[in-house]
Amino acid sequence: MVERGNGRIPVYRQCELLGIPRSTCYYKKVRNPEKEEFDSRVKALISEIYFDYPFYGKRRIRNELAKREVFVSAYKVKSLMDSLNIHAIHPKPNLSKPNKQNKKYPYLLRNVDITHVNQVWSTDITYIKMARGVVYLAAVIDWYSRHVLSWQISTTLESGFCCDALREALAKYGKPEIFNTDQGSQFTGSDFSGILEEAGVTISMDGKGRALDNIYCERLWRTVKYEEIFLKSYDSVPHLRNELDKYFRFYDYKRGHSAHGYKTPLEVYSENSKFWKTGATA
Numbered sequence: 001m002v003e004r005g006n007g008r009i010p011v012y013r014q015c016e017l018l019g020i021p022r023s024t025c026y027y028k029k030v031r032n033p034e035k036e037e038f039d040s041r042v043k044a045l046i047s048e049i050y051f052d053y054p055f056y057g058k059r060r061i062r063n064e065l066a067k068r069e070v071f072v073s074a075y076k077v078k079s080l081m082d083s084l085n086i087h088a089i090h091p092k093p094n095l096s097k098p099n100k101q102n103k104k105y106p107y108l109l110r111n112v113d114i115t116h117v118n119q120v121w122s123t124d125i126t127y128i129k130m131a132r133g134v135v136y137l138a139a140v141i142d143w144y145s146r147h148v149l150s151w152q153i154s155t156t157l158e159s160g161f162c163c164d165a166l167r168e169a170l171a172k173y174g175k176p177e178i179f180n181t182d183q184g185s186q187f188t189g190s191d192f193s194g195i196l197e198e199a200g201v202t203i204s205m206d207g208k209g210r211a212l213d214n215i216y217c218e219r220l221w222r223t224v225k226y227e228e229i230f231l232k233s234y235d236s237v238p239h240l241r242n243e244l245d246k247y248f249r250f251y252d253y254k255r256g257h258s259a260h261g262y263k264t265p266l267e268v269y270s271e272n273s274k275f276w277k278t279g280a281t282a
Helices: 011-018 033-052 058-067 074-084 160-173 190-199 211-227 237-253 265-272
Strands: 120-129 134-142 148-154 178-181 202-205
Touching (some): 033 058, 033 074, 058 074, 134 211, 134 237, 148 237, 160 190
16 A cells, blocks of 8 residues: 655655554564464464364363463464464354344243144254355254254345245145244244245244243254264355255154154154155155
8 A cells, every 4th residue: 555666755644644653664574483383383282172172262272272281361362263264163143133023923832841743843043154154054843853844055044045944844744733933034024924824833933032942943953063064064055955965864864862762853753743744755
């Protein structure tokens, strides 16, 4: 931005016009080989710790470094993590933002015993961090069996992919008695709720700030991320879709669930459902 060889406007005047301190133009970074070597060693240790504990933030990593007799501040750890482009894995806030103009429904499942399949279905959205950008994953799950009825991914948070997942689940498995969602705009909009109303499904929505109202989906996201997403890297959206398809087949058809004596979700669903259709077979 500053032209040192400009004969008409001196450097100090260019700095005044740009609103930057003149010292910025004259500062030259002095190399410190010892510091660079130390930072390089700490980066290697941070990468090693992060590989084992990807959910550790700057303070936990600082504590792990101290156990190895490497003493740095949490702010230094944060700076080095940023330079490595690694960040603690944690839920991303505000994926489902409410729209005040959309209709809200009451939460109908407080103190309700879940006793059979197709009693309650629910859906939710999570995010998957890619090398470039973020992909969003929506799934429809049966609460009793934990069977993933359908899923879709999207590069945007428009409601279309949520509607597609809902239509697919209804087409394959009939309809539930109650369908539960959070109050995100993707679910309160007429496109999504209209599909449920047309099918004659009772709609329930989580209370604001009540994360545990949709605990079955939250547990599913934790399982998918720790058993699939955190273990791999995806170079494209089609690659991600293919790997998720493999995982959800494993989850439904082969992975035993402790809540049902280690029967698979599909086994529990098919044994108890009056509406199970051939579209759900492997």
